[in-house]
Structures are given as structure tokens and as C-alpha cells.
Amino acid sequence: MDKVNVLVVEDTPAESDKLIAALKANNFNVVGLATSFKDALTLYHSTNPDILIIDIFLNGSPDGVSFAEAVTLSPEGAKPFVFLTSSTDRQIFERAKLTKPFSYLLKPFNELELLYAIEMALEKFYEQKDVFFGDEEDTVISDNYLFIKKGKALKKILVSDIIYIEVEDKYCNIITKNEKFVILISLVKILKLLNPKVFMRSHRNYIVNIEKVSEIVPSDNLIVLSGNHKAVISDTFKDKIISTVKTLK
Amino acid sequence: MSFKYNFLFFVCSVFFNIHSYAQDIALTKNLLDTEIEKKSNRYKNQKAFAKAQVAYLNKEWDSTLIFTAKQLNISNNNDDLINYCHFFRGNAFNQKKIFNEAEKEFLKVSESFPFYNLTKMFLGTIASEQKKFEKALSYFIEIENYNSRELQHIDKLNIQENIALCYMGLGKLQEAEPYFKSVIEVQKKKQDTIRLIGTYGNIANLYYERYEDTIAIKYFTKAYELSKKTKDFYSKYTAAANMSVVEENRRQYKLALTYQLEAQRWKDSVNNQSKIYEVAKIEKKLAVEQKQKEVDVLEAENKVKVAQRNGILVSALVLLALLGASVYFYREKVKSNKIITSQNEALDSLNATKDKLFSIVSHDLRSSVNALKTSNRNLVSNLETKNIDKLGGLLNSNSAIVNGAYNLLDNLLNWAMLQTKQTYFNIEEHRLFMLVEHVAFNYQALFAEKNITFINTVSKKGKILADQESLKIILRNLLDNAIKFSDLDGEISVYSSSEEDNYIQLIIEDCGLGMSEATRLELLKETSLLSKKENEDIIGTGLGIQLCKSMIKKNNGKFSIESQLGSGTKMIVSLPKPSIDGQS
Incomplete structure (x- = not known):
């Protein structure tokens, strides 16, 4: 951060x-x-x-x-x-x-x-009301950065650094090349605010950065991302992701 | 009725006849006129005739002619009325010397007319005026022998004289002579000098005609002698002129000249008299004109008066309107004056409050600065004596003093800004908890100094609608108060409750001095700016609490106090919640 x-x-x-x-x-x-x-x-x-x-x-x-x-x-x-x-x-x-x-x-x-x-x-x-002062959320998302409140301090993450996001209840685990941390934000909201052409759902609980995809292993329902990070891919989202990745490559 | 002596006898072409005499004739005429008026009055109901009668009596001959003509044009007139009309017309024409017409009119008068004899007399004179002496003579002789009652106001002498003159005119001097003589006899009896002179003149002429000069001269002289006794200039002139002619014929030129001169003198007198008449006429005319002018002037005055009256009426109305308007405006003025007076009173009291505020504020500031001065002096002396231990305490007390003064000034500034509406004021959605935290953050040192425990348990979710800066001012003042009235080791807690639907209540509670019910009510009063300084040390200007009240009101909030003397105070600020959809 x-x-x-x-x-x-x-x-x-x-x-x-x-x-x-x-x-x-x-x-x-x-x-x-x-x-x-x-x-x-x-x-x-x-x-x-x-x-x-x-x-x-x-x-x-x-x-x-x-x-x-x-x-x-x-x-x-x-x-x-x-x-x-x-x-x-x-x-x-x-x-x-x-x-x-x-x-x-x-x-x-x-x-x-x-x-x-x-x-x-x-x-x-960024027109995202009631983020920093409530108990439910702590992140404001702009085009390039996530602004995250950690305790009293404010931090930022470059959006393009994000490899994938794993959602657990109200929390989201953000995985970047060097770090892994938790932010408070709902899946719905984060999907809405991130660029849908870059960040796509691969599973109920996973959002992946398409640009970081290095390999898709459909048999194992696995998606391999840069830095050898692995995310789960489900049938629901498999086809869309595969086609998107193919057109990119 | 100038039917007499109207014709002259010219013997020597300069002989003068004698004229009628106004007085005498007028008298007769008046009698006659009265008679005519009386008798003709029964036809007064005929309008034209009535007018004709009036015109006739007033000798307005033209009018007489016009109105009688009108009357004659009306059918079913009775004979008598017609006779009157012709009589009037005849006389009118006669007066205008239109003898032919006059004769015609008179001839139309029938015998039944009461003044028929008079008509004959008129006809006679008209005939003699036209030199138709024989005809005239026949008329005169016809009426000569009537008695005086039948003759109705006609002087028998006149008839006789006229007969005599007619004979003279016809040259029948023999027949004329006895008439003259009988006339003279009667006139002598009557002592009618003037006419006697005339008759003497006439008879003298008669003798002169017959060349009986001696008798003629006797009569002329008689006439002359008589004329001296009268005042009638014309008689004198005629007599003198006759004498002059007679003397001239006798070749007595000197005497003739004397008479001539006398005659001339009398003639001048006659002329003068007629001049006087003329002058009188002119004067009369002038007087009439003058009267007319006066009438005109009066008419003009009347017009002016009417105009003036109208003018006065109009101006009265205008004045009335003005009066009404001024009364209206006066009342309006009185009304507005009342309002102004009450406003003035309100302003005066406000101004007095302001002055009081000034004095208290400046007093407070002076005490603060004075305390600072004293403290600084102590600081300096302690520094000189290197008494380092005491410095900390002194500095702390200095900062406390400065802090108090700052708060006072801050409130003063905010108060002024609020009153002048210079502040930016924008109601937005805010989290109450955060604002309390922000304000309390500055009081950490103060809490620590008094060892006060501060607890903020305001709901973190609680949102209110308020202007940020004014709400902070409110919170600062309430916290100041809470600290001021708290004992050492006290506790101040701030918490929220939402008992009311549309409001969040913020409660600032201390466990300090508390206040009496009277003080509480005093503080909540709308206008009281300054509470009495019951306790010099801790009770302030009251400006803070007043500022709070004003600002809460401006934020659409409510303010109340709960307190018990000795056991603490609750200051309760209710602020509106944002509406459910989250929009401010």
C-alpha cells in the first residue's frame, strides 16, 4: 500500500x-x-x-x-x-x-x-458517500486507485496492481504482487466501481484481473494468474472469461 | 294732439303763426289718454291689442302700428275693437306725418266709436295740414255746435280758432273775423295769455291781409305788449318778429331793427331752449346708455358672480377632498408613528442590552489581560530568581486565561457574524459522533487539567442536518460550560438519543454545580442576553448560551436544560434527522 x-x-x-x-x-x-x-x-x-x-x-x-x-x-x-x-x-x-x-x-x-x-x-x-465514517466500509474506489482507511490512516492501492480479489462476507481480500490485505466493501459495489472489462467474476467469490491471467485450467476449475497466484473459476463464468482472455491474447 | 295752429299764414312771407303749448296740450292729452285707456281696457285680454295700447300710450308709434296690424289680422274682432285699432293707427300715422294713411285710417272709424268726434277733429286737422281748407272747414263746422260733453275734451276754442284759420286760408277774411273775436273774448276771460298772443297775432294778420293796417298794428302791439308779460320765448319771438315786419313796412327801419334784434334774441332763447331740450334729450339718452351700461355691468357682475360661485364650489370640493386626503394621511402617519415609536422602544432596549454586553465583555477582557499582566510579572520575577519549578504552573494558568479570553472573543465574533448574516451557512448531512470528536479533541488538555473523564457515546450511525461550523460553535460552548461547572475529577458524558421521530437529541451531561430553577428559566428565555453575575468567578456573560440558542434555532433545532442544584446539568440539543432516503 x-x-x-x-x-x-x-x-x-x-x-x-x-x-x-x-x-x-x-x-x-x-x-x-x-x-x-x-x-x-x-x-x-x-x-x-x-x-x-x-x-x-x-x-x-x-x-x-x-x-x-x-x-x-x-x-x-x-x-x-x-x-x-x-x-x-x-x-x-x-x-x-x-x-x-x-x-x-x-x-x-x-x-x-x-x-x-x-x-x-x-x-x-468520487461520489461514494458514508464510506470512511461508518462501520460497513472503508474503501473509496477511483479509476486508478483504491483509497483505503486503515485505522486513522489513509492508504492507496494502484488498481492495476490488483491480481485478484477474493470475497468473504462483507470483506474482500485484495491480492497484489507484494501484498495481501482485507478491505471492507460489498461485492456488488466493488464490481460496479471497477472497470468491468478488466475485472471479471470467475466465481461467486472471485474477481480476477483479466490482464494478469497466465493460464486457465478448466479441468481443475483453476485460473492461474501472474506470480503464480491461483483463483477458482466456476462453470457459470468460465466461457465468458475464456473468450475474453482469448481475444486479448 | 297738435291739430291746432299747424298751418301758417304768410302775409308778407315772414309772418309767423303761433304754436301749440306743451303744458296745456299735455294736460288735455293726459285726460284724453286716461279716458282712452279706461275705455279700451276691456280688450286687454287680446294680447296684440294690449301691447298696441301700451305702445300707443307710451307714444311708441311704430310698435303701435305693428301690434294693431296684428290685431286686425285676427278674425272675429268686434267693431269696437276694430275702431280702436284704426283710431290708434290713424293717430300713429298722423304723428309720423303720413297724412294720407292717417286720413284713410280715421275714415275707417265708424260712427259708433266713442271718440268719433275726436276722429272728426283729427280728420279736420289732417285736411288743414294738406291745405284742403274747405274739407277741413266742413269737419270743424260739423262738430262746432256740439256741447262740451259731446266734444269730449276737445277745446271749443280750438275748433273756433281752426275754423277761423281755415277761413283765412280760403281768403274768406270776413267770415274769419267774428270767430277770432269770440275766441279772443273767451281767452281774455280765461287769461290764457300765451294763446291770446297767438290769437292777437292771427287776427292782426287777418287785418293786415285786409290792409286795415291800423287795426292790425293795434293787435300786433297788443300781442307784443302781452308777450312782455309771459316767459314764453316763442311768443315773445313771434310778437317781436311781427312788430319788426310791421315797422319795416312802415319804413321805421330803426324800430324795425330794434324789434328784429329783440326777435333775434328771443329766437336764440328759443333755440337755446330747444338746445336745452336737445341737451336734455342727449342727457337722457346718455343716462339711458349709462343705465344700460350699468345693467350690462350688473349682468357681467352676475356672470362673474356665477363663475365665482362655481369657482368657490369647485374649490370647496377640492379643499374637502384635500381635507379628506390629509386626514387619511395624518391617520396613516399617526399609525406609522406608533409603529415607529414601538420599534424605537424595542431598538432602544436592544441597544441598551448591547451596551451592557459591551461593558461586561470589556470588563471580562480587562480582567483577563490584567491577570495575564500580573502573571507575566510573576513569571519574569521567577525567571530572574531562577525559580524554575514555579514557571510551569504560571504558564499553565496563563494559557488558561488566554484560552478563556479567546473563547470570549470567538463567541463575540460569531455573535456579530450571526447578527449581520455574514457567515456562510449551509445545512448538510453530518455524523454527529465525528463532530463531537472533533470538538472534544481540542479539550483534551482541559479535561486532563481538571482530571475530568470525558465519554463520547454518541451513535456513530447518527446523522443530523446542520451547518458544520455553527454546530461546532454550539458544541464548544456547551463543553466549555460543562467543564467550567464541573468539579475536579468529574465526569462529562456526551450521548445521543432518538426519542423523537425526526430529531436526534444530543445530551451533554455534567456532574457539576447545577443550577436553580430560576436560573434555568432565565437561561431559556428568548431575549435575556445576560444573566446576572451571581458568581463572579464562574458565571460569564451569558453570551455563549445565547449564541447557542440562536444558532440552534437557525439550524432548525431545539434546546432545553435539565438541572438540579448540586448534582449536575443536562444540556439537550435536538437536531433534525435527514429524511429516510438519505438526501439532505
């Missing part, structure tokens, strides 16, 4: 120091600190952050909102973000609110509030 990348846009050193310290303490990877609108745009394109924390006021003008607007307007590059502000000035908020999804953090804030804001931003951005 990897740390989540955060880009901080904040012009007050005292604030940014405190913020970065809090982020690091909670296992976030701070990929950059921008102090102006221009810096922010450059860093945004060069560092590939997962999440942005933006101070609304940069050097006295609401450039933070402008930056968020710029980010929102580039759909391929849009990322979840959190606004930071020391006032709840209504007019500024009305403008910031137009940059949906909108989540904000009012200064002064504590660690809990910071984490909550980041998690809220992820949930809102």
Missing part, C-alpha cells in the same frame, strides 16, 4: 509548517507546497497529487478559489480538494461553493478535523 499524495497550496509558512507536520504524522505524502496560484498550477501538473489542500486566500486575494476553478475545469486532471480558510465570509464561500465538490476546513483546526475534511473530500469527489 502507498501513501496518499497531497499537494498543499498555502502562503503562510506558519500555517503550512503546521499543516505539513500534521499530514506527515498521519502518513500522508506531501508532494509539494505552493505559495501562489502560478506555483500551484505548475506543481499540480508535475507532481500527480491525489488530493489538494488549498488556502482560499493567497497573498490577500482569493486566488485559491481561482486555482480550484482551474483544476475543476480540466476534467482529465480534476482532483479532490479541501479549502482552507480562517473566515466564513459568505461571499467568498458562495464563490468557492461553485467549485463542486466543495469541502472546507476552518482555521484553526485540529488533526481530526483535517483528516475528516480530506476523507470527506474523497467521498464527495
Whole structure:
């Protein structure tokens, strides 16, 4: 599992120091600190952050909102973000609110509030409500990553690293090249959110990454994946998977 | 009735005849007119005739002619009425000197007419006016021998004189002479000087005609002598002029010149008199015009008055309308004044509250800063004496003081923002548990300081609809209070319950001082901003609780307090749940 990348846009050193310290303490990877609108745009394109924390006021003008607007307007590059502000000035908020999804953090804030804001931003951005704060689920799925809450910390997994998923009740075992871990998510939901052309069910309890298939052994009802991982294949899903794999190869 | 002396006898072409005399004639005429009026009054019911009669009596001859013509055009007139009409017409034509027409009209009058004799008299005069002396004579002689009753107001003398004049006109001087003489006799008896002068003149002319100059001159002189006694200028003029002619004929030029001059003087007087008459006429005309003008002026004034009256009426109506309008607006004004007054009172009381708030807040802040000052001085002195052990405690107390002041300022700011509606306020779905955790996180140090056990057992599933920041402000204040009123080693627990269908209740419970029922009610009151400072040390401005109430209200929530003095307080905030489908 990897740390989540955060880009901080904040012009007050005292604030940014405190913020970065809090982020690091909670296992976030701070990929950059921008102090102006221009810096922010450059860093945004060069560092590939997962999440942005933006101070609304940069050097006295609401450039933070402008930056968020710029980010929102580039759909391929849009990322979840959190606004930071020391006032709840209504007019500024009305403008910031137009940059949906909108989540904000009012200064002064504590660690809990910071984490909550980041998690809220992820949930809102990927439109998966009630993931991190309930007991049933702990993972938000984007196109490229799974964001998983482990205890207080937030981690991410590259979707393309997943070899197969084994479902047990409410849990899913995620098997990657190097790791194996459990996330809380329902089968239905994970199937809906992952790309159906890549992740296919091979069995009631198995989802395999088609791209990782190295061999199918129909007689044993086995599917051999890269790294010599083995998954079960059932009759129901066998034909579809075989045809898909054949067309790929 | 100027049928007398209208014809002149010219002996020497300058002889003057004598004229009628207005006074005398007028008298007779008046009597006659009255008589005619009386007798003709029975035909008053005939409209045209009535008008004709009035016109006749007023000597409006043209009108008389018109109305009589109208009356004559009407059929079934009786003879008498017709006679009156012809009589009036005849007289009218006569006055207008249209003698032919006059004669025709008079001839139409029948014998049954009461004034038939008078008609004959008129015919006679008309004939003599036309120099038809024989014809005239026949008329005159016909009526000469009637007695005075039959003659009806006709002076017998006039008839006789007219007969005499007719004879003269016919050149029958012998026949004329006895008439003149008898006339003179009667006139002498009557002492009718003016007419006597005229008659003397006429008889003198007669003798003159017969070349009996001596007798003629005697009569002329008589006339002249008499004329001196009268005031009648015309008589004087005629007499003097006759004398002048007589003297001239006798070659007494000097005397003739004297008489001539006298005659001239009298003539001027006559002229003057007639001028005076004319002037009087003009004056009368002017007076009439003046009257007419006055009438016009009065009419104009009337018009103006009517216009004024209308104007006054209109302006009265306008004024009335204005009055109504002003009364209406006045009442409206009074009404709005009342409202304004009550609003003013409300504003005044609010302002007073605000001022009180100011004084308390500034007092609190001053005490805080003062405490900080004292503490800092202690800190410095302890640092100088290297009394390191005490520094920690002092710093802790400093931070506690600063913390209190900060909270106060924060509430003040939030209060101001709430009042001015400057804050961003957005009701969203939130997990109550998380928010409580977030707020409580900042109080860990305080809990530790007082060794207070804090338990958050709010349901993790419980979601509410609220504005995040305002809800945090509420929680902060309630926790502040709970800590403030808790004893050392106390316990503060926060938990939720959902007894009501649409609300989640958040309960913040402490085991501290508690409060009296009075205080509780006081705190829940809608408007009371500041509670009395019963306990200087721990009871604050009341701003916090007021802010809580306002913000809970704005979040569509409810607030209540349960408390028992000495055994703790429960602050209960009810917040609305999201609707079942999970949408906020």
C-alpha cells in the first residue's frame, strides 16, 4: 500500500509548517507546497497529487478559489480538494461553493478535523458517500486507485496492481504482487466501481484481473494468474472469461 | 294732439303763426289718454291689442302700428275693437306725418266709436295740414255746435280758432273775423295769455291781409305788449318778429331793427331752449346708455358672480377632498408613528442590552489581560530568581486565561457574524459522533487539567442536518460550560438519543454545580442576553448560551436544560434527522 499524495497550496509558512507536520504524522505524502496560484498550477501538473489542500486566500486575494476553478475545469486532471480558510465570509464561500465538490476546513483546526475534511473530500469527489465514517466500509474506489482507511490512516492501492480479489462476507481480500490485505466493501459495489472489462467474476467469490491471467485450467476449475497466484473459476463464468482472455491474447 | 295752429299764414312771407303749448296740450292729452285707456281696457285680454295700447300710450308709434296690424289680422274682432285699432293707427300715422294713411285710417272709424268726434277733429286737422281748407272747414263746422260733453275734451276754442284759420286760408277774411273775436273774448276771460298772443297775432294778420293796417298794428302791439308779460320765448319771438315786419313796412327801419334784434334774441332763447331740450334729450339718452351700461355691468357682475360661485364650489370640493386626503394621511402617519415609536422602544432596549454586553465583555477582557499582566510579572520575577519549578504552573494558568479570553472573543465574533448574516451557512448531512470528536479533541488538555473523564457515546450511525461550523460553535460552548461547572475529577458524558421521530437529541451531561430553577428559566428565555453575575468567578456573560440558542434555532433545532442544584446539568440539543432516503 502507498501513501496518499497531497499537494498543499498555502502562503503562510506558519500555517503550512503546521499543516505539513500534521499530514506527515498521519502518513500522508506531501508532494509539494505552493505559495501562489502560478506555483500551484505548475506543481499540480508535475507532481500527480491525489488530493489538494488549498488556502482560499493567497497573498490577500482569493486566488485559491481561482486555482480550484482551474483544476475543476480540466476534467482529465480534476482532483479532490479541501479549502482552507480562517473566515466564513459568505461571499467568498458562495464563490468557492461553485467549485463542486466543495469541502472546507476552518482555521484553526485540529488533526481530526483535517483528516475528516480530506476523507470527506474523497467521498464527495468520487461520489461514494458514508464510506470512511461508518462501520460497513472503508474503501473509496477511483479509476486508478483504491483509497483505503486503515485505522486513522489513509492508504492507496494502484488498481492495476490488483491480481485478484477474493470475497468473504462483507470483506474482500485484495491480492497484489507484494501484498495481501482485507478491505471492507460489498461485492456488488466493488464490481460496479471497477472497470468491468478488466475485472471479471470467475466465481461467486472471485474477481480476477483479466490482464494478469497466465493460464486457465478448466479441468481443475483453476485460473492461474501472474506470480503464480491461483483463483477458482466456476462453470457459470468460465466461457465468458475464456473468450475474453482469448481475444486479448 | 297738435291739430291746432299747424298751418301758417304768410302775409308778407315772414309772418309767423303761433304754436301749440306743451303744458296745456299735455294736460288735455293726459285726460284724453286716461279716458282712452279706461275705455279700451276691456280688450286687454287680446294680447296684440294690449301691447298696441301700451305702445300707443307710451307714444311708441311704430310698435303701435305693428301690434294693431296684428290685431286686425285676427278674425272675429268686434267693431269696437276694430275702431280702436284704426283710431290708434290713424293717430300713429298722423304723428309720423303720413297724412294720407292717417286720413284713410280715421275714415275707417265708424260712427259708433266713442271718440268719433275726436276722429272728426283729427280728420279736420289732417285736411288743414294738406291745405284742403274747405274739407277741413266742413269737419270743424260739423262738430262746432256740439256741447262740451259731446266734444269730449276737445277745446271749443280750438275748433273756433281752426275754423277761423281755415277761413283765412280760403281768403274768406270776413267770415274769419267774428270767430277770432269770440275766441279772443273767451281767452281774455280765461287769461290764457300765451294763446291770446297767438290769437292777437292771427287776427292782426287777418287785418293786415285786409290792409286795415291800423287795426292790425293795434293787435300786433297788443300781442307784443302781452308777450312782455309771459316767459314764453316763442311768443315773445313771434310778437317781436311781427312788430319788426310791421315797422319795416312802415319804413321805421330803426324800430324795425330794434324789434328784429329783440326777435333775434328771443329766437336764440328759443333755440337755446330747444338746445336745452336737445341737451336734455342727449342727457337722457346718455343716462339711458349709462343705465344700460350699468345693467350690462350688473349682468357681467352676475356672470362673474356665477363663475365665482362655481369657482368657490369647485374649490370647496377640492379643499374637502384635500381635507379628506390629509386626514387619511395624518391617520396613516399617526399609525406609522406608533409603529415607529414601538420599534424605537424595542431598538432602544436592544441597544441598551448591547451596551451592557459591551461593558461586561470589556470588563471580562480587562480582567483577563490584567491577570495575564500580573502573571507575566510573576513569571519574569521567577525567571530572574531562577525559580524554575514555579514557571510551569504560571504558564499553565496563563494559557488558561488566554484560552478563556479567546473563547470570549470567538463567541463575540460569531455573535456579530450571526447578527449581520455574514457567515456562510449551509445545512448538510453530518455524523454527529465525528463532530463531537472533533470538538472534544481540542479539550483534551482541559479535561486532563481538571482530571475530568470525558465519554463520547454518541451513535456513530447518527446523522443530523446542520451547518458544520455553527454546530461546532454550539458544541464548544456547551463543553466549555460543562467543564467550567464541573468539579475536579468529574465526569462529562456526551450521548445521543432518538426519542423523537425526526430529531436526534444530543445530551451533554455534567456532574457539576447545577443550577436553580430560576436560573434555568432565565437561561431559556428568548431575549435575556445576560444573566446576572451571581458568581463572579464562574458565571460569564451569558453570551455563549445565547449564541447557542440562536444558532440552534437557525439550524432548525431545539434546546432545553435539565438541572438540579448540586448534582449536575443536562444540556439537550435536538437536531433534525435527514429524511429516510438519505438526501439532505
